[in-house]
Amino acid sequence: MIVDLLGNLSERIKGKLGPFILVIGTTDVSLIPGISFAGASPELTMFTPAADAEFLMTGKCKVIDSVPVTPDGIPTPALITRASLSFLKVTRLIANAGSRVNPKIPFINLNGEPGKDIRYGGLRREVGEGILEQGVILGENLKSDIIYIGESVPGGTTTAAAVLSGLGYDGVSLVSSSSPVNPKELKKRVVDQALKSAPKETLERIFWLSDPVLIAVAGIALGFKGVTVLSGGTQMAAVAAILKELDKGKLSNVGIATTRWIINDSSSNLYSLAKEIGINLTYSNVSFAESKFNGLRAYEQGYVKEGVGAGGSMVMSLSSGVSSQELVRRIEEVYSSLINA
């Protein structure tokens, strides 16, 4: 079941299929110990986006031996996305906005660079402008009624918090985490330090506080003519905030589709962010509470929650007539094949 919290996205996307684009990238923010859980260790977070991309496209990872996991061993949400899209005849594309590790599968090169630690500037102006421009060109060349865009960028909720704060929103207190224990204090220190040194000019400020993925997603949405479904959690609120700065009118054709776990997360508030920004918000009301797998039931305790477009891909599947039960069964099949591999 799909639930509209803001706007009527579920009606506008009903029965419409379009390409799913996973935008990947890295930021050195994820190397700060304790800030990201999108990898078994800070160093391994650098492999997560490439491995997610490989898993989505082929069902296997190449840059690492198995799928990305949290430090607790909970596997990547890429498995939800792969399972959800398996019901649908939709093209899957990987766009690399700037990653320290390239996936060993075909990917769209946005000619970007990995993001640096935002305390000292995430993206230089020319890098940010380049990623934005390349995203726009890609978006212009994707012709469809609708596109879904997901993200994989460890450390991404921290850069999202920084961008949101830099644009005047309540950042750190509202963004989520892939851990049930959202490391707010640490995020706040990083964001505060980044803000202290950030330039005043809007675009330079955004680049300084951002990772490459936020910029690329915004660029693709700007270039695309049609409905853009930002498939993710609070990071997509940061994208929406960027879009609002660059082209306010665009927001009417954009919505965020996320998971129930993000909506139920007491450590973040995507609803309040989306409302303040003025963007449509919808979520997939799918539960893993009854799953026979610990690694999936963990989502109900706040592990992982979202990523790799999990929420949006479930929404696309549900909006095409797939039931929640079928969806969970398929996700369990993918999960089971993973742990038996």
Add this chain to the structure above:
Amino acid sequence: MIVDLLGNLSERIKGKLGPFILVIGTTDVSLIPGISFAGASPELTMFTPAADAEFLMTGKCKVIDSVPVTPDGIPTPALITRASLSFLKVTRLIANAGSRVNPKIPFINLNGEPGKDIRYGGLRREVGEGILEQGVILGENLKSDIIYIGESVPGGTTTAAAVLSGLGYDGVSLVSSSSPVNPKELKKRVVDQALKSAPKETLERIFWLSDPVLIAVAGIALGFKGVTVLSGGTQMAAVAAILKELDKGKLSNVGIATTRWIINDSSSNLYSLAKEIGINLTYSNVSFAESKFNGLRAYEQGYVKEGVGAGGSMVMSLSSGVSSQELVRRIEEVYSSLINA
């Protein structure tokens, strides 16, 4: 108007839209003086695929100042493709199989390498296998009823002749050229020398004689479930011959769509090649004889003829109800904006 010469491709594609993928790459064969006309000079042929890709996606070239031209100044067929696709809501993607110059736009990286001079081996086995495998993965992830694949690889008719000869077909005498004076003697010397040193094992033999683009196009077609329209001239016959070696059953779901200028070319015989291989063949019956532009009327004298998926993109446009007159008018508009730029 669309004409079926072999099979009934025109019926099977009627009214169906699907993504257009331009596969680009270079081979050092084009550096041999006199062999390629896909660039103002042998050195400039290295920029042609990237510039074609840029023009297709944005209407402008970045790696060179203006669009690629033949040594006589006749512009790239990319203008036909861009004009034809402008009528259609279809996604345009660039896949880079291995090019010395990368386009400054988003492109799908197939993690390949530029092709070497085939007299000494075009692609090492592991490079060829890598490109093939990446092409398959890309094809598997493109979900649609139909795809159109075009190519831009200067020197490509010579590598096509070599691959065809290496697989037992009449190569040099049947392949075309982007010049009205097809340099057959030179091509024959290059192909003969390549064949003399080529390995006997089929796959290694194909890689040795090939450029990266032929392999990538074959890989995408292999991976794709649906109708693949190989949009090109005699180079696409080489792709079909490769497909026949790798998966004979595949050919029933594949067809070549080319231009009238290739079909009318007295220096080549795509019909005879396609018939021997057993592949569907269709062409767009569009003439530039009445055009007000010299650079377009030149096609009627055998200049350029095909490339960048010109024939296939016209076929897709015609099959969607666009008339030949509308098509020529739009091509003239694009041409006119070029020469006035």
